[in-house]
Amino acid sequence: MSTDPNNIESLVNRRYAHGFVTDIESDSLPPGLNEDVVRAISARKNEPPFMLEWRLKAYRHWLTIQEPEWAHLHYPQIDFQDISYFSAPKSDKDRPKSLDEVDPKLLETYDKLGIPLHERARLAGVAVDAVFDSVSVATTFKEKLNDAGVIFCPFSEAVIEHPELVKKYLGSVVPHRDNYYSALNSAVFSDGSFVYIPKGVRCPMELSTYFRINAANTGQFERTLIIADEGSHVSYLEGCTAPMRDENQLHAAVVELVALKDAEIKYSTVQNWYPGDENGKGGIYNFVTKRGDCRGDNSKISWTQVETGSAITWKYPSCILRGDNSVGEFYSVAVTNNMQQADTGTKMIHIGRNTSSTIVSKGISAGRAQQSYRGLVRVMPQASGARNHTQCDSLLIGKECGAHTFPYMEIKNPSARIEHEATTSKISADQLFYCRQRGISEEDAVNMIVNGFCKEVFKELPMEFAVEAQALLNVSLEGAVG
Amino acid sequence: MTNILEVKNLQARIAGNTILNGLDLTVRAGEVHAIMGPNGSGKSTLAQVIAGHADYEVLGGSVTYMGKDLLELEPEERAREGVFLGFQYPVEIPGVNNAYLLKAAVNAKRRHNGQEEIDAFEFLKIARERMALLGMDASFLNRGVNEGFSGGEKKRNEILQMAMLEPTLAILDETDSGLDIDALKAVANGVNALRDPERAIVLVTHYQRLLDYIEPDHVHVLSKGKIIRSGDKTLALELENRGYEWVQEAASA
Numbered sequence: 002m003s004t005d006p007n008n009i010e011s012l013v014n015r016r017y018a019h020g021f022v023t024d025i026e027s028d029s030l031p032p033g034l035n036e037d038v039v040r041a042i043s044a045r046k047n048e049p050p051f052m053l054e055w056r057l058k059a060y061r062h063w064l065t066i067q068e069p070e071w072a073h074l075h076y077p078q079i080d081f082q083d084i085s086y087f088s089a090p091k092s093d094k095d096r097p098k099s100l101d102e103v104d105p106k107l108l109e110t111y112d113k114l115g116i117p118l119h120e121r122a123r124l125a126g127v128a129v130d131a132v133f134d135s136v137s138v139a140t141t142f143k144e145k146l147n148d149a150g151v152i153f154c155p156f157s158e159a160v161i162e163h164p165e166l167v168k169k170y171l172g173s174v175v176p177h178r179d180n181y182y183s184a185l186n187s188a189v190f191s192d193g194s195f196v197y198i199p200k201g202v203r204c205p206m207e208l209s210t211y212f213r214i215n216a217a218n219t220g221q222f223e224r225t226l227i228i229a230d231e232g233s234h235v236s237y238l239e240g241c242t243a244p245m246r247d248e249n250q251l252h253a254a255v256v257e258l259v260a261l262k263d264a265e266i267k268y269s270t271v272q273n274w275y276p277g278d279e280n281g282k283g284g285i286y287n288f289v290t291k292r293g294d295c296r297g298d299n300s301k302i303s304w305t306q307v308e309t310g311s312a313i314t315w316k317y318p319s320c321i322l323r324g325d326n327s328v329g330e331f332y333s334v335a336v337t338n339n340m341q342q343a344d345t346g347t348k349m350i351h352i353g354r355n356t357s358s359t360i361v362s363k364g365i366s367a368g369r370a371q372q373s374y375r376g377l378v379r380v381m382p383q384a385s386g387a388r389n390h391t392q393c394d395s396l397l398i399g400k401e402c403g404a405h406t407f408p409y410m411e412i413k414n415p416s417a418r419i420e421h422e423a424t425t426s427k428i429s430a431d432q433l434f435y436c437r438q439r440g441i442s443e444e445d446a447v448n449m450i451v452n453g454f455c456k457e458v459f460k461e462l463p464m465e466f467a468v469e470a471q472a473l474l475n476v477s478l479e480g481a482v483g
Numbered sequence: 484m485t486n487i488l489e490v491k492n493l494q495a496r497i498a499g500n501t502i503l504n505g506l507d508l509t510v511r512a513g514e515v516h517a518i519m520g521p522n523g524s525g526k527s528t529l530a531q532v533i534a535g536h537a538d539y540e541v542l543g544g545s546v547t548y549m550g551k552d553l554l555e556l557e558p559e560e561r562a563r564e565g566v567f568l569g570f571q572y573p574v575e576i577p578g579v580n581n582a583y584l585l586k587a588a589v590n591a592k593r594r595h596n597g598q599e600e601i602d603a604f605e606f607l608k609i610a611r612e613r614m615a616l617l618g619m620d621a622s623f624l625n626r627g628v629n630e631g632f633s634g635g636e637k638k639r640n641e642i643l644q645m646a647m648l649e650p651t652l653a654i655l656d657e658t659d660s661g662l663d664i665d666a667l668k669a670v671a672n673g674v675n676a677l678r679d680p681e682r683a684i685v686l687v688t689h690y691q692r693l694l695d696y697i698e699p700d701h702v703h704v705l706s707k708g709k710i711i712r713s714g715d716k717t718l719a720l721e722l723e724n725r726g727y728e729w730v731q732e733a734a735s736a
Contacts, residue, residue, distance in 0.1 A: 437557070438559075439644065449579050453576070
């Protein structure tokens with residue numbers, strides 16, 4: 002019988018289902034980072050001079066700063082000279098015009114991941130800008146978006162096709178000086194997604210990008226920029242998974258969102274990168290800077306994330322509530338299992354008048370994992386009538402994991418109304434026995450309890466994503482008990 | 484009448500302490516048994532061992548349920564075979580909808596029996612009927628499992644689960660404890676409504692109070708992990724008047 006509390010630790014132990022490597026020849030730069038590497042990256046992408054200048058400025062700044070150590074994370078020193086900063090599938094120069102031209106092995110990889118691109122696009126009406134390693138290889142539904150005036154393209158394409166937009170907005174939310182990883186990203190970013198929604202346009206479909214890390218030992222530095230012009234609306238979905246690897250893979254993405262007056266951006270992430278094995282070997286290091294700027298009045302930015310992967314997660318999707326009456330939201334489910342570590346949360350910076358923010362963070366720890374919620378709510382002196390509600394819940398499975406909460410509040414306007422609620426609970430042997438006595442298997446019981454715990458966040462996800470997220474959670478925690 | 488449960492010479496311990504010392508009990512279809520005894524006599528242990536709680540170690544003896552060796556089965560298999568335990572302290576499962584758990588439980592049993600699963604509509608229809616029978620408010624279904632329930636509500640919820648799962652053997656562990664008289668009557672009415680010629684009910688209780696409302700066919704007195712006296716419902720009344728010491732002395736004499 003397996004309700005023995007000693008066995009509760011072991012319901013988490015299912016092998017990473019997406020652990021395989023597609024054999025596509027990579028056109029990679031040798032490991033190491035210097036100005037020549039930055040120039041080489043820019044040259045390979047045929048970038049205009051302003052882009053190179055921007056990269057070099059970031060690189061030079063990066064050299065002067067130190068890796069941050071304040072996070073509640075433990076990992077060996079990263080040797081930034083041991084990483085290759087560019088890797089692209091061979092077919093880079095002749096990019097496929099349609100799926101027929103895409104390397105069949107690549108399509109096979111998507112199939113293994115359960116992401117049949119064409120199926121997905123056709124059935125769900127989702128335009129997919131698939132990033133394989135660092136270069137985007139397939140874009141669908143371009144016409145439909147074109148008709149609406151929406152720009153949704155690989156970042157490298159935007160640099161060439163829409164330099165004025167890139168120049169105006171790149172680095173305007175996350176400047177290259179922002180932090181160590183964003184500086185690094187700014188210097189060496191390979192590709193990513195660019196979205197522009199024109200004034201008054203409601204994007205006709207959910208925009209979706211699947212990221213995937215493939216080539217060994219290649220850091221992945223994505224850059225995403227989404228601009229919602231006045232009165233526009235967009236929902237963007239990001240989903241990730243990676244093959245099994247022994248080396249630690251560094252990932253330092255930057256995502257910038259700009260919402261102008263009356264605009265709304267909804268950004269949803271399901272992240273499932275390789276978390277490492279039971280002993281913490283391998284796994285992705287994920288140091289991400291995600292920030293949204295509610296630049297105009299009555300604008301809204303909503304982050305929803307389901308994080309189940311990565312060995313190390315360092316991530317704080319944030320909102321700058323600059324416009325009056327602007328709204329920021331952060332809904333998060335983070336699952337850490339085995340030896341995974343996550344230090345994640347959000348920052349809500351209230352600047353405009355009558356701004357409001359909502360934070361709902363659900364952390365689930367199993368195995369020997371450590372998880373921290375780190376959140377900042379800052380109300381500036383001029384931000385009269387600011388409101389924040391923070392709810393921060395932790396669920397522990399087993400005895401060896403940990404949950405930590407670091408809420409910071411800096412309230413400089415006396416009219417602010419700030420609420421913070423936090424709970425920590427455990428899936429107890431008694432709860433599992435109770436469910437089993439009702440005929441429900443232990444695994445189903447854990448899924449039921451975990452999904453119940455996360456339900457407030459799942460309901461924020463777009464429908465098809467919510468189903469996927471729930472399945473992913475069940476897989477991530479399979480074997481965690483009994 | 485069919486033997487639903489046969490316990491023979493059962494010995495069991497928890498955390499190194501032997502609690503059951505050769506317990507014998509036979510329960511037939513259609514019968515209601517009351518198991519009484521002082522604190523620490525092994526009443527709850529018996530209930531937990533029959534349900535399959537992992538903290539209890541069976542040292543010897545046998546438990547046969549519908550002709551099968553019950554001790555061989557996992558707790559969820561026992562449940563699907565029709566063994567129901569009404570818990571003394573029903574646990575709270577925040578965030579999990581009461582209806583969701585109940586429907587999952589009903590369907591787990593149906594799958595096990597090779598029956599088709601019931602859908603949400605049919606489930607709700609049946610649940611509402613049974614709740615009306617138990618005098619329960621329909622809002623019960625939409626709350627978290629036992630989350631923020633009063634003592635009486637928790638016990639009523641146990642009876643609702645029993646009503647939905649239609650067990651062959653129901654063991655109700657101190658279902659009367661902590662209830663005021665109105666809640667006690669409601670629970671008792673529910674149990675009485677579930678009396679059935681095909682079903683056996685074992686009431687584990689400390690006081691005879693519950694037996695004023697649910698009339699047992701047999702009453703057993705448990706002491707130091709053994710049944711020391713069995714009788715009909717008059718035994719419960721005698722216990723009420725003379726106390727447990729009286730039977731204990733009589734047994735050791």
